[in-house]
Amino acid sequence: MFPMDFRYPTRRLVIRRMVPDDWRDLYEYLSDPEVVRYEPYDIYTRGDAMLEAANRANSESFLAVCLLTSGKMIGNLYVARLDTGYYEIGYIFNRRYHGKNYAYESCRALLDLLFQKMGAVRVIAHCDARNARSMHLMERLGMTEETRFMGKDFTGREKQAVTCQYGIDCREWK
Numbered sequence: 001m002f003p004m005d006f007r008y009p010t011r012r013l014v015i016r017r018m019v020p021d022d023w024r025d026l027y028e029y030l031s032d033p034e035v036v037r038y039e040p041y042d043i044y045t046r047g048d049a050m051l052e053a054a055n056r057a058n059s060e061s062f063l064a065v066c067l068l069t070s071g072k073m074i075g076n077l078y079v080a081r082l083d084t085g086y087y088e089i090g091y092i093f094n095r096r097y098h099g100k101n102y103a104y105e106s107c108r109a110l111l112d113l114l115f116q117k118m119g120a121v122r123v124i125a126h127c128d129a130r131n132a133r134s135m136h137l138m139e140r141l142g143m144t145e146e147t148r149f150m151g152k153d154f155t156g157r158e159k160q161a162v163t164c165q166y167g168i169d170c171r172e173w174k
Helices: 020-030 046-057 102-117 132-140
Strands: 007-009 011-015 063-065 073-083 084-094 124-126 144-151 162-167
Touching: 011 102, 011 162, 020 046, 020 063, 020 084, 073 102, 073 162, 084 102, 102 132, 124 132, 132 144, 132 162
Parallel strands: 084 124
Antiparallel strands: 007 011, 011 063, 063 073, 073 084, 124 162, 144 162
């Protein structure tokens, strides 16, 4: 989906494929209990982050989000092709960079890429209904809540939780 040399600049960021050396920046946010609160994994150790960075570097589904000025990775995006023209996205960011619109800027760029260059027909995203920040971001991106369902939560820690599915199709994207 994205070649190894993929680099996509935005006004303040560079979106690129992840590399094994990203482990330090990955550890910085995946070791934060507040950041991973709604994720399907516990906080990461340094060793976990090293292994995960290597795994993500070998996956076309993960993209690093880096500051344009310093190159520091401040978060990552997830994108998976579900079917022809259908994609799912996700995101997670270092808490130090929350509130600066970096998640919005990078997700908007990703949606532009999917709809304008990769022929996406539809893009969806999921989040825990308790994750108000994530729901707000999806709404700012023009995605609409389509359904809520009760089931085991993303983390596996709660037996029952409400998950929201948001979506947008190519006709709605501006």
